[in-house]
Amino acid sequence: xxxxxxxxxxxxxxxxxxxxxxxxxxxxxxxxxxxxxxxxxxxxxxxxxxxxxxxxxxxxxxxxxxxxxxxxxxxxxxxxxxxxxxxxxxxxxxxxxxxxxxxxxxxxxxxxxxxxxxxxxxxxxxxxxxxxxxxxxxxxxxxxxxxxxxxxxxxxxxxxxxxxxxxxxxxxxxxxxxx
Numbered sequence: 001x002x003x004x005x006x007x008x009x010x011x012x013x014x015x016x017x018x019x020x021x022x023x024x025x026x027x028x029x030x031x032x033x034x035x036x037x038x039x040x041x042x043x044x045x046x047x048x049x050x051x052x053x054x055x056x057x058x059x060x061x062x063x064x065x066x067x068x069x070x071x072x073x074x075x076x077x078x079x080x081x082x083x084x085x086x087x088x089x090x091x092x093x094x095x096x097x098x099x100x101x102x103x104x105x106x107x108x109x110x111x112x113x114x115x116x117x118x119x120x121x122x123x124x125x126x127x128x129x130x131x132x133x134x135x136x137x138x139x140x141x142x143x144x145x146x147x148x149x150x151x152x153x154x155x156x157x158x159x160x161x162x163x164x165x166x167x168x169x170x171x172x173x174x175x176x177x178x179x
Contacts, residue, residue, distance in 0.1 A: 046141065047141075049108075049139075050138070050139040050140070050141065051112040051115065052108055052109055052110065052111060052112055052114075052115060053106055053107060053108045053109070053115065053138075053139035054106075054107055054115050054118060054119060054136055054137065054138055054139055055089075055104050055105065055106055055107070055136065055137050055138070055139055056071065056074065056104060056105040056106075056107060056134060056135075056136055057104050057134065057135045057136075057137065058102065058133045058134040058135055059071070059074065059102060059105055059134055060102055061088070061100070061102035061103060067086050067087070067088065067105065068084070068086055071084060071086045071105060071107055072084070074125075074131055074134065075118065077124065077125060077128050077130075077131055078118060078121040078122070078124055078125070079121070080114070080117065080118055080121065082109045082110065082114045082118075083109065083110060084107050084108065084109055085107070085108040085109075086105055086106070086107050086108075087105070087106055088103045088104070088105055088106075089103055089104045089105070089106055090103040090104070106139065115138070118136065119136055119137075119138060122135070122136040147172065148169075151169050151172070151173070151174060152169070154174050155167055155168070155169055155174050158174055158176060162176060164178075164179060165177060165178055165179060166178075166179050
């Protein structure tokens with residue numbers, strides 16, 4: 001009967017499971033696998049969080065600012081009105097020479113598709129007088145920022161070496177096309 005068959009299978013599986021558990025195992029390997037697993041899970045969670053965030057650079061900072069309203073106005077310029085969470089990154093505005101440099105703003109939305117849409121439309125900001133000095137970029141990890149920095153350095157070198165071509169970063173490489 002089916003019940004007897006299921007009962008036999010369960011008994012056999014319990015026996016094989018208990019024999020595996022009773023075998024001596026390498027504690028070090030288990031701990032290392034747990035550490036690796038924990039690291040991988042943390043990276044996945046961080047990557048998921050980053051995919052739902054983007055950074056705003058160059059947004060003027062004021063003493064008693066309403067950052068939420070400022071960022072909403074900026075997004076309205078791009079014909080976007082998502083629900084957002086915003087915060088400035090860093091400890092305070094930095095003074096360089098004689099001017100104050102505003103801290104970047106991290107904006108978090110509900111989905112990564114909203115981030116992609118906002119970043120697609122970001123170049124429209126240069127045409128708006130109020131936001132012509134504001135730039136948007138994806139939220140990147142430290143490793144990703146370092147890789148992007150190298151790409152930008154390579155891009156600048158190509159611009160100087162080959163001024164008759166148009167250069168841009170796409171994917172993880174620098175591309176050049178004739179103007």
